[in-house]
Every structure is written in C-alpha cells, then in structure tokens.
Amino acid sequence: MGGIEIHPSITQLHPDAVLESPCVLSVGLALSKFVDLGAFSYTQGGVWDFVSVGRYCSFATEISIGGHEHPTSWLSSSPFQYNPKMHGWDRVGPVPYGPERPRRHFKGLRQTMIGNDVWIGHRSIIRTGINIGDGAIVGAGSVVTRDVPPYAIVAGAPAKLIRFRFGDWTIRRLQALSWWRYAAWDLRDLDFADVEGTIDQIAERRARGGLAPWAPPRRSAAEIKAFTNLGPTIDEAKRFFGLAIPIEPP
Numbered sequence: 001m002g003g004i005e006i007h008p009s010i011t012q013l014h015p016d017a018v019l020e021s022p023c024v025l026s027v028g029l030a031l032s033k034f035v036d037l038g039a040f041s042y043t044q045g046g047v048w049d050f051v052s053v054g055r056y057c058s059f060a061t062e063i064s065i066g067g068h069e070h071p072t073s074w075l076s077s078s079p080f081q082y083n084p085k086m087h088g089w090d091r092v093g094p095v096p097y098g099p100e101r102p103r104r105h106f107k108g109l110r111q112t113m114i115g116n117d118v119w120i121g122h123r124s125i126i127r128t129g130i131n132i133g134d135g136a137i138v139g140a141g142s143v144v145t146r147d148v149p150p151y152a153i154v155a156g157a158p159a160k161l162i163r164f165r166f167g168d169w170t171i172r173r174l175q176a177l178s179w180w181r182y183a184a185w186d187l188r189d190l191d192f193a194d195v196e197g198t199i200d201q202i203a204e205r206r207a208r209g210g211l212a213p214w215a216p217p218r219r220s221a222a223e224i225k226a227f228t229n230l231g232p233t234i235d236e237a238k239r240f241f242g243l244a245i246p247i248e249p250p
C-alpha cells in the first residue's frame with residue numbers, strides 16, 4: 001500500500017515502529033520491540049528486536065538482530081530472576097522477590113543502530129546494541145559482536161574486517177555527500193560502477209539545485225494500520241505516504 005509493504009504474516013509490528021516510504025517488510029519477520037526502517041530498505045525475514053535502520057539497506061534471509069542478552073554472572077542465566085511476568089509463571093506461584101530482596105533489573109536489550117546503504121548477508125547474527133556504520137557489509141553467516149565502521153566489509157564468527165569497500169578519501173566523500181538523502185528516482189542516469197564519477201555528478205546536481213532531499217512523512221505502524229483499515233484509494237495512499245510527487249528529469 002503506497003510504497004510501504006508489510007507482509008500479512010507480520011503481526012507483531014510494534015505500534016511505535018516508524019516506516020519511511022518506500023520500504024518492504026517481507027514474509028516471516030518476527031519483530032518484538034520497535035523497528036525503524038528507512039526508505040528504500042527491505043527485509044526478508046528473521047528475528048529482529050529494537051533496531052533502527054537507515055535508508056537503502058538490504059537484508060538477506062534468516063537474520064537475527066538485537067536478540068536479548070541474559071545475565072552471565074548471576075545464579076542463573078534465566079530471566080526468572082528479574083522478569084516477574086515470564087511466561088505467566090507469576091500466575092502459577094509467587095515471584096522469587098519481595099520486600100526484603102527487591103527485584104533487581106537486568107538490561108538485556110539495547111538499541112541496535114544500522115546506518116544507510118548497509119548489506120547484511122544470509123543467516124547473520126547482530127548482537128544487541130551494535131552500531132553498523134553507513135555503507136558497511138556483513139558477510140553471510142557472520143556473528144557481529146563489535147561495532148562495524150562505515151564502509152567496512154566484515155565476515156566470520158566473530159566478524160572480522162576483511163577490507164574496506166573504498167579508500168579513505170572516497171569514504172569521506174561518500175559520507176559528506178550522504179547520497180541516501182535522495183530518492184532513487186533522483187539518482188537516474190548515473191554510472192553507479194564509477195563511484196568517484198557518481199559522487200561528482202550528485203554533488204554537481206545538488207550544487208545547481210537539481211536535488212531535493214527525499215522527505216516522506218515518517219508513519220508509525222499504528223497510523224499505517226488505522227489508515228489501511230479505512231480502505232483508501234491509491235491516490236489517498238500516495239498522499240498519505242508522501243508519494244504523490246511529480247517526477248521530473250533533473
């Protein structure tokens with residue numbers, strides 16, 4: 001609907017999840033807390049928790065992002081020690097804390113941040129709280145346990161640096177340009193394989209005022225659900241998602 005595709009199998013989308021058009025949440029993604037997904041990003045299943053994703057990101061299948069940590073140096077690694085509602089066991093018997101020994105808190109979930117133009121390979125695991133920089137690539141089957149710098153290619157378990165995609169100078173130019181601010185249709189007629197030339201041309205288009213940042217309304221999952229339930233027309237949907245723009249050549 002209107003450039004934001006949420007597969008019907010995704011029933012756990014948090015009402016506060018924020019999505020930018022166009023983007024795709026395809027079949028089989030299990031989501032717990034909230035997920036922000038930037039424009040031109042797509043997912044293909046997996047288990048995700050509390051993650052913020054930039055634009056133009058590509059996710060392969062069966063990716064786990066932000067799985068909760070459990071305590072490793074307490075009596076047990078089990079959440080029964082700090083989660084009173086775990087699996088409804090508080091209805092079966094008293095919780096194991098009280099006035100003399102109040103419940104301790106354990107923070108097993110932190111926000112995971114994924115930049116723009118990131119590609120994550122099949123069956124990767126990204127630990128909670130990790131930051132993955134713009135332009136980075138995570139190889140298939142990796143376990144990412146440390147932050148990944150911009151434009152790094154990392155792979156393996158634990159993931160290690162293979163190389164950077166470009167030299168320092170080009171990486172700095174790409175980050176300064178932040179080309180992901182623009183819509184894909186504003187990046188027409190560029191030779192993407194010639195990175196330096198593409199950077200020059202985008203900078204030149206911008207300098208002559210030929211590029212406006214893509215700024216669609218950021219819609220929450222609750223808003224999208226309420227809107228979709230109204231049975232809107234295609235034109236109404238385009239307006240709601242900010243897609244009713246005339247596209248002129250640069």
Ligand SMILES: CC(C)(COP(=O)(O)OP(=O)(O)OC[C@H]1O[C@@H](n2cnc3c(N)ncnc32)[C@H](O)[C@@H]1OP(=O)(O)O)[C@@H](O)C(=O)NCCC(=O)NCCS
Pocket residue numbers: 058059060061120121122137138139140141142153154155156157162
């Ligand atoms: C990470 C990746 C992009 C690297 O591609 P590349 O730059 O062509 O890398 P190379 O094949 O030159 O490999 C470089 C080194 O990294 C190693 N390597 C590459 N991918 C690896 C991976 N996923 N895990 C562990 N090591 C890996 C290679 O064995 C090689 O090691 P060596 O130098 O000791 O021989 C690619 O291997 C990959 O994993 N792609 C993801 C594919 C995928 O998941 N597709 C799903 C559809 S979206």
